Amino acid sequence: MITFESVTKRFPDGTVAVDDLSLEAPMGRITVFVGPSGCGKTTTLRMINRMIEPSSGRILIDGDDIAALDAARLRRGIGYVIQNAGLFPHRTVLDNVTTVPRLLGEDRKAARSRAVDLMERVGLDSSLADRYPNQLSGGQQQRVGVARALAADPPIMLMDEPFSAVDPIVREQLQEEFLRLQDELDKTIVFVTHDIDEAVKLGDQVAVFAVGGTLAQLDTPRRLLDNPNDDFVADFVGRDRGFRALGFESSRVPIEAAPTVRLDERAPADAPWVVVLDADDRPLGWVEPHRLDGPVTSPVVHRGSTVGRADGPLRGLLDAALSSPAGLGLVADDEGRFLGTVRPEAVLAAIEGARLRREAAS
Numbered sequence: 001m002i003t004f005e006s007v008t009k010r011f012p013d014g015t016v017a018v019d020d021l022s023l024e025a026p027m028g029r030i031t032v033f034v035g036p037s038g039c040g041k042t043t044t045l046r047m048i049n050r051m052i053e054p055s056s057g058r059i060l061i062d063g064d065d066i067a068a069l070d071a072a073r074l075r076r077g078i079g080y081v082i083q084n085a086g087l088f089p090h091r092t093v094l095d096n097v098t099t100v101p102r103l104l105g106e107d108r109k110a111a112r113s114r115a116v117d118l119m120e121r122v123g124l125d126s127s128l129a130d131r132y133p134n135q136l137s138g139g140q141q142q143r144v145g146v147a148r149a150l151a152a153d154p155p156i157m158l159m160d161e162p163f164s165a166v167d168p169i170v171r172e173q174l175q176e177e178f179l180r181l182q183d184e185l186d187k188t189i190v191f192v193t194h195d196i197d198e199a200v201k202l203g204d205q206v207a208v209f210a211v212g213g214t215l216a217q218l219d220t221p222r223r224l225l226d227n228p229n230d231d232f233v234a235d236f237v238g239r240d241r242g243f244r245a246l247g248f249e250s251s252r253v254p255i256e257a258a259p260t261v262r263l264d265e266r267a268p269a270d271a272p273w274v275v276v277l278d279a280d281d282r283p284l285g286w287v288e289p290h291r292l293d294g295p296v297t298s299p300v301v302h303r304g305s306t307v308g309r310a311d312g313p314l315r316g317l318l319d320a321a322l323s324s325p326a327g328l329g330l331v332a333d334d335e336g337r338f339l340g341t342v343r344p345e346a347v348l349a350a351i352e353g354a355r356l357r358r359e360a361a362s
């Protein structure tokens, strides 16, 4: 556990970046720091590995005051990932990942074979091992950054906006992979972002910072969205928080059968809307048979409907229903194979059902 006890950081020019901060980041969990620019997130993070020293207060790791530890030794147990990955530009991917283990005395062969293993874990093809960072996409660089931080197998990982320099789709992939990886590794992670969506998606607990370096609220994502402490937090978690909170709510919604068709086949003429499936049974979108005079071709498919998971959060199912031109949400299994459709009113009924169960339980 990482413990902040009344930690204040005042820079020599008088700027108070962190003001009397007390919080705990539990072992094996993801604690997210979120807040507007300049509210002290990075400063707080960098005090954990002593790249910045507090002006007052104490930081403890498993009860030991880190001020009393050797800084170099402390950092060996702490992986650090930053925005744009911060890779060594003149070293190959493989050499970037093996740098720390080599410094720690691991022999070259063992370090390299572990690096290849780690690259695979973070979703990097081993064919990239000999490239230089500027020969990689932003998302690939971030993956190398994560692999490098994991290379020494540190129990603690500090991550400062690691996914913010990539496009939304790559970002989502990185987030999913990060959660899968954490599921296996159980690191103690402190993760900084200014994106509230990322915070509630990744955090076991979320610390909302306010400008001036004060802690506005520390809570689970669910409680943060349901019960913001004050107007600042309410404003920060945003207008869509009711919708966002559905990301934590799962519940059975009745799935109904729907007519389907594959590309190059003729759609059944008796239905107003028909679901188009690819060769793997994944839904591509919808067609209106009465507007077609031949087999279904790719350009005639209404795309853009999102696909909810049958066992996934209600947020995804509601969005699927709302984004569908047919007024029926597409639902798939975990492999993405089409299962059927949900009606918006059925999703709303499930949301109300979940609320009543919560109310009854409290």
Ligand SMILES: Nc1ncnc2c1ncn2[C@@H]1O[C@H](COP(=O)(O)OP(=O)(O)OP(=O)(O)O)[C@@H](O)[C@H]1O
Pocket (backbone or CB within 6 Å): 011, 012, 013, 015, 016, 017, 035, 036, 037, 038, 039, 040, 041, 042, 043, 044, 194
């Ligand atoms: N070395 C420094 N000297 C003086 N002030 C500093 C120094 N480093 C940071 N600050 C100030 O401390 C405050 C907090 O900075 P910090 O980098 O921790 O914010 P942040 O929450 O990480 O912001 P962002 O979201 O923009 O990364 C800011 O007002 C910043 O200008």
Ligand SMILES: [Mg+2]
Pocket (backbone or CB within 6 Å): 041, 042, 043, 160
């Ligand atoms: Mg920062």
